[in-house]
Amino acid sequence: MKKLKSALVASAMVSVLALSGCGEGRGGDATADGDGDGFGADAVIGVALPQQTSENWVLAEDLFNDGLREAGFEPIVQFANAGVIEQQNQIEAMIERGASVIVVGAVDGAQLGTQVEAARAAGATVIAYDRLLTQTPDVDLYVAFDNFQVGVLQGTALLDGLAARKGEGPWNIELIGGSADDANSTPFFEGAMSVLQPKIDDGTLTVVSGQNTFEQVATAGWLADNAQRRMDTVLAGFYADGAELHGILSPNDTLARAALTAVDSAGLDVPVITGQDSEVESVRSIMEGVQFSTIYKDTRALVAETIRQIKLAQQGESFDVNDELDNGVTGVPTFFLPPVIVTQDNAVEVFDGDPILEPVMSEFK
Structure with missing residues (x-):
């Protein structure tokens, strides 16, 4: 059993490493240039999550709060249980708080264009988490499982x-x-x-x-x-x-x-x-x-990867990407993690090891 577990983990890690080394995927060339500015270690990081419809979203809230604080950031993690309008208002409030990065797990990825445009205009980096933001050019990175x-x-x-x-x-x-x-x-x-x-x-x-x-x-x-x-x-x-x-x-x-x-x-x-x-x-x-x-789809790995990418942005460095997805307006630089089938x-x-x-x-x- 331990050998099989090791093989699964090794396979997944190889997949991630192999993907992160390439710049082409289903959407074509994927690049994400850092602007060289970065931001402070104590920056506000907004995380806008959708409704609490699965255990993974609930777990993500705790992981983002703990992981961002451990990295020295000030997290604002919120759920939009009332729907799209609530999430729009939450993102606008994060902009008002001066968030350096806004991570969005969208209720409806096509209904947040005005808010992410405002976030970018205010100097924030926008990361789509798990769900792609569509019909907007104002997305810096998409982090998800394939x-x-x-x-x-x-x-x-x-x-x-x-x-x-x-x-x-x-x-x-x-x-x-x-x-x-x-x-x-x-x-x-x-x-x-x-x-x-x-x-x-x-x-x-x-x-x-x-x-x-x-x-x-x-x-x-x-x-x-x-x-x-x-x-x-x-x-x-x-x-x-x-x-x-x-x-x-x-x-x-x-x-x-x-x-x-x-x-x-x-x-x-x-x-x-x-x-x-x-x-x-x-x-x-x-x-x-x-x-x-x-x-x-190990939520721990997805949140950890998102925080790793936030740290790259903090340092003014380019994001790590391994794909690019067309969101209807632009090609969004993407980092995919590999999912695992379970029977x-x-x-x-x-x-094994999942808490x-x-x-x-x-x-x-």
């Missing part, structure tokens, strides 16, 4: 799980998408469909409801209730005649659990279902053989 690759891993896991648990195909599946106002949702879906669409085309997979576009399957606000209501409708409309549901593509753990609740209410067998975020309840479900997979087979090894999940794994060792 969201398209997350989707690829999810699509691959769904096929692997179907083959392992449901015998030979063809298989009936349904699709769930993330919230349309989250810029991550589209690459999640597109990455998964890059794997699944060929199997739909050749008849290996059938989306029985016919709902196979992102617009049809998106889940407003990433809310579990919205996903469950849609799945209740789909199951009642297309599976009440005895059709079997073999698999569900879910973009995260919260929506996976909502879908499983709908499946249980419909009296159907448990399907193979994917997830993301490695939430405690879903990790337990995986170990119990219910949910098939999740994606591990029952490798969960103990992957979560939240390792204790859960001890229940299954």
Whole structure:
């Protein structure tokens, strides 16, 4: 087990190092020039986070507060639980406080253009955290896990799980998408469909409801209730005649659990279902053989990388980048970390050392 864990960590580190050494990605050349000015060690750093819809966002709050203080900065970390307008107001207040850097985990990445323009005009550096800021040129850096690759891993896991648990195909599946106002949702879906669409085309997979576009399957606000209501409708409309549901593509753990609740209410067998975020309840479900997979995106690593980049800005140095993404207006210099697929087979090894999940794994060792 320790050898496998070491191999996983080594593989991830190699991926990060290899990526950070290149300047080209899906978006083309990626550069981020420092302006040479820098700022003081006691600078105010604003962190604007979205609603507290997953455990990872809650963890990020503590990690940013602790990590920024340890680095000598003065952090302002806030959630926009009331939505876009609250986040707009929070960013404006951070500008008034004289923040040198504003880190934005956007509620809606397309609705903050005025605020980040004002931040840049005031001399602040703008970093998009986890979610891309779109339709604005005023973004200095995007730090995230590779969201398209997350989707690829999810699509691959769904096929692997179907083959392992449901015998030979063809298989009936349904699709769930993330919230349309989250810029991550589209690459999640597109990455998964890059794997699944060929199997739909050749008849290996059938989306029985016919709902196979992102617009049809998106889940407003990433809310579990919205996903469950849609799945209740789909199951009642297309599976009440005895059709079997073999698999569900879910973009995260919260929506996976909502879908499983709908499946249980419909009296159907448990399907193979994917997830993301490695939430405690879903990790337990995986170990119990219910949910098939999740994606591990170590929030500790993402926050640490963001703070490392802030320190580069403090010193007036160029950001480290390994990709560039088109946000609809400009190419945004990007630093991607590699996501990790987790199933029952490798969960103990992957979560070794994680302060939240390792204790859960001890229940299954």
